[in-house]
Amino acid sequence: MNLAIQTQHLSRTYKLRNAKNSRTKELVALQDVCLEVHPGELFGLLGPNGAGKTTLIKILTTLLAPTSGKALVCGYDVVKEASKIRPIINMVSGGESSGYGLLTVRENLWMFAQFYGLSSKEANRRIAELLEVVGLSDRINTKSSDLSTGLRQKMNIVRGFLTDPQVLFLDEPTLGLDVGAARDVRRFIRNWLNQHPERTILLTTHYMAEAEELCDRVAIINQGRVLACDTPASLKHKLQREAIYHLEVTSSSILYSEHFKEIQGVRKFSFRPRDGYAVLDLILDQDETLAAVVNTLTAHQVRIINLQKREPSLEEVFIDLVGKSIEEVESGRNGSGHSES
Amino acid sequence: MHTSQISPFLAFWRSFRLATWLGWQIESNWADPFLFTVYSLIKPISSAAILVVMYSVITRADFTAPIFPYIYLGNAFYMYVGQVMTGISWAVIDDREHYKTMKYIYTAPVHFPAYLLGRGVARFIIASISVLVTIVFGVLFLEINIEVTQVNWAFFLITLFTGVVMLALMGLTLAGVMLLLVHHMFGVGEAVAGALYLFSGAIFPLEVLPSFLRPIGFLMPITYWLELLRRLLVGDVASSFPTLQTLTNVQLYFILVVLTVFFAAFSILTFRACENRARELGLIDTVTNY
Ligand SMILES: Nc1ncnc2c1ncn2[C@@H]1O[C@H](COP(=O)(O)OP(=O)(O)OP(=O)(O)O)[C@@H](O)[C@H]1O
Ligand SMILES: [Mg+2]
Numbered sequence: 001m002n003l004a005i006q007t008q009h010l011s012r013t014y015k016l017r018n019a020k021n022s023r024t025k026e027l028v029a030l031q032d033v034c035l036e037v038h039p040g041e042l043f044g045l046l047g048p049n050g051a052g053k054t055t056l057i058k059i060l061t062t063l064l065a066p067t068s069g070k071a072l073v074c075g076y077d078v079v080k081e082a083s084k085i086r087p088i089i090n091m092v093s094g095g096e097s098s099g100y101g102l103l104t105v106r107e108n109l110w111m112f113a114q115f116y117g118l119s120s121k122e123a124n125r126r127i128a129e130l131l132e133v134v135g136l137s138d139r140i141n142t143k144s145s146d147l148s149t150g151l152r153q154k155m156n157i158v159r160g161f162l163t164d165p166q167v168l169f170l171d172e173p174t175l176g177l178d179v180g181a182a183r184d185v186r187r188f189i190r191n192w193l194n195q196h197p198e199r200t201i202l203l204t205t206h207y208m209a210e211a212e213e214l215c216d217r218v219a220i221i222n223q224g225r226v227l228a229c230d231t232p233a234s235l236k237h238k239l240q241r242e243a244i245y246h247l248e249v250t251s252s253s254i255l256y257s258e259h260f261k262e263i264q265g266v267r268k269f270s271f272r273p274r275d276g277y278a279v280l281d282l283i284l285d286q287d288e289t290l291a292a293v294v295n296t297l298t299a300h301q302v303r304i305i306n307l308q309k310r311e312p313s314l315e316e317v318f319i320d321l322v323g324k325s326i327e328e329v330e331s332g333r334n335g336s337g338h339s340e341s
Numbered sequence: 342m343h344t345s346q347i348s349p350f351l352a353f354w355r356s357f358r359l360a361t362w363l364g365w366q367i368e369s370n371w372a373d374p375f376l377f378t379v380y381s382l383i384k385p386i387s388s389a390a391i392l393v394v395m396y397s398v399i400t401r402a403d404f405t406a407p408i409f410p411y412i413y414l415g416n417a418f419y420m421y422v423g424q425v426m427t428g429i430s431w432a433v434i435d436d437r438e439h440y441k442t443m444k445y446i447y448t449a450p451v452h453f454p455a456y457l458l459g460r461g462v463a464r465f466i467i468a469s470i471s472v473l474v475t476i477v478f479g480v481l482f483l484e485i486n487i488e489v490t491q492v493n494w495a496f497f498l499i500t501l502f503t504g505v506v507m508l509a510l511m512g513l514t515l516a517g518v519m520l521l522l523v524h525h526m527f528g529v530g531e532a533v534a535g536a537l538y539l540f541s542g543a544i545f546p547l548e549v550l551p552s553f554l555r556p557i558g559f560l561m562p563i564t565y566w567l568e569l570l571r572r573l574l575v576g577d578v579a580s581s582f583p584t585l586q587t588l589t590n591v592q593l594y595f596i597l598v599v600l601t602v603f604f605a606a607f608s609i610l611t612f613r614a615c616e617n618r619a620r621e622l623g624l625i626d627t628v629t630n631y
Contacts, residue, residue, distance in 0.1 A: 107366075
């Protein structure tokens with residue numbers, strides 16, 4: 001049986017033109033990505049802003065050409081056989097409000113269903129059914145310009161599922177939704193896949209919990225590279241033997257990251273000052289090492305406000321792989337990108 | 342499983358039909374019928390009026406001269422050029438930047454050129470109303486003499502249709518270019534139409550142009566199209582525009598078809614090249630935030 005998605009040494013660079021001196025820089029958005037997603041999987045791409053998640057989805061949905069390497073969807077090449085891929089996929093991007101504002105919700109969805117060759121009758125049946133599930137039934141005849149951003153996103157999600165795609169690409173589907181709506185959407189995604197076990201979903205997110213809750217397998221991606229790819233359980237299992245601690249401590253002007261590097265037995269850590277205090281995530285070889293950490297803290301007049309021993313989560317898996325928390329990666333980069341010229 | 346491929350013809354027709362429907366919803370979405378009237382009726386008449394005033398100043402109001410219907414009709418039919426080209430090429434900007442639906446359209450099993458051509462149909466219909474109103478106005482008030490029973494309407498409609506296909510293909514070329522423009526410009530379609538206006542023999546014969554510019558006019562199918570439309574309506578007053586005097590109507594039509602076929606090949610190749618380039622550069626769904 002064909003893989004639903006396969007990439008082989010897939011890379012993508014963007015040429016950036018510098019406005020000042022008209023020299024071009026190359027920005028590597030994806031580098032040597034090799035992934036295999038099986039039919040029936042709900043596969044997650046997890047990574048911080050700018051990791052390359054959207055770039056990968058654009059390539060797989062035939063919007064963007066790869067710079068090198070190969071990508072196949074249902075066995076078809078995204079470059080050479082795009083027209084064979086398009087009828088059997090669909091895509092939804094979160095955090096944007098797309099749609100023809102002057103058409104009603106039903107008309108918007110009907111038109112897209114028509115592009116995929118659904119009969120009007122079948123389309124209307126599915127539209128009614130899906131709108132019911134996402135709680136948008138009462139808005140079926142509302143012009144989509146009159147919907148709030150969140151409701152328009154729900155309409156967009158319905159558009160993605162409407163054509164019953166073999167492979168569905170969801171780029172941060174819950175971005176911008178409130179907590180309740182996001183939970184509904186996650187439940188809907190999971191249910192859909194349970195009801196259609198031969199369908200495949202590739203979902204991107206930078207919410208660890210979302211990936212952990214939803215996905216059968218997760219690829220952790222940072223700076224265009226896939227760092228790990230496995231089930232959430234196995235990813236965490238690799239950390240099972242280590243001791244994971246989450247501390248909140250008083251801030252200090254004389255305590256730096258360097259101090260933790262020197263402690264033997266600290267495998268990975270993330271130290272992030274906050275307003276008036278600091279957060280310290282530790283992955284230690286063994287529990288005993290904590291004593292040395294506490295000593296270092298006391299030596300710098302730092303008091304512990306809160307200390308927790310944690311079960312490993314994808315949060316710690318990321319720290320273990322990258323050496324920083326996802327939060328640090330996102331705040332430290334300021335969108336400058338990881339350029340190589 | 343619905344992996345079966347549909348025939349290219351069906352894909353073309355489906356995309357064209359839906360895009361026509363969508364384009365009509367967008368274009369006819371006039372909150373105010375008054376604005377619609379102004380746009381499609383009063384604007385073309387007033388621009389014709391400007392032409393008439395200029396003409397009457399230059400010729401001391403000699404509306405009976407055979408050159409007048411030529412200028413008047415040339416100007417009227419030329420409205421199609423801007424409208425059809427704009428309708429098709431503007432869909433790229435509209436979907437990409439305004440509705441943000443371009444990526445969903447593009448990744449759907451849509452015949453992309455057919456989709457864009459369909460998006461231009463509504464503008465074609467509105468332009469047809471404008472052209473008709475302008476001509477009726479000329480017949481009623483400016484002594485433009487169209488012998489309704491003498492006109493070969495079948496030939497006229499075929500010529501009109503051929504020309505619109507030709508304009509649509511030019512619009513498609515422009516749409517391809519729009520795909521590659523990151524800093525897009527407003528009214529590119531109108532601008533191109535404006536630039537070609539002088540070379541098309543719409544309001545003055547090509548002989549007026551400096552000789553090194555004339556070949557542009559002779560290479561443009563629009564030139565032959567306008568000439569033929571006018572002749573079919575007002576008969577042989579071609580002596581007023583000496584340019585194509587020696588050619589018969591059938592010869593004119595033949596040249597129009599040959600040039601249209603040539604432009605068709607050119608525009609489809611150009612469009613596909615632009616589309617591939619846009620995909621390489623990641624511009625298909627780019628938003629420039631104008
Ligand atoms: N059209 C473009 N031109 C130039 N650079 C781009 C373009 N699109 C993306 N990039 C860059 O490529 C890198 C990867 O971007 P991408 O959008 O794939 O990240 P992402 O993982 O989806 O991030 P986010 O979580 O913010 O959506 C980023 O550094 C981004 O700035
Ligand atoms: Mg993204």
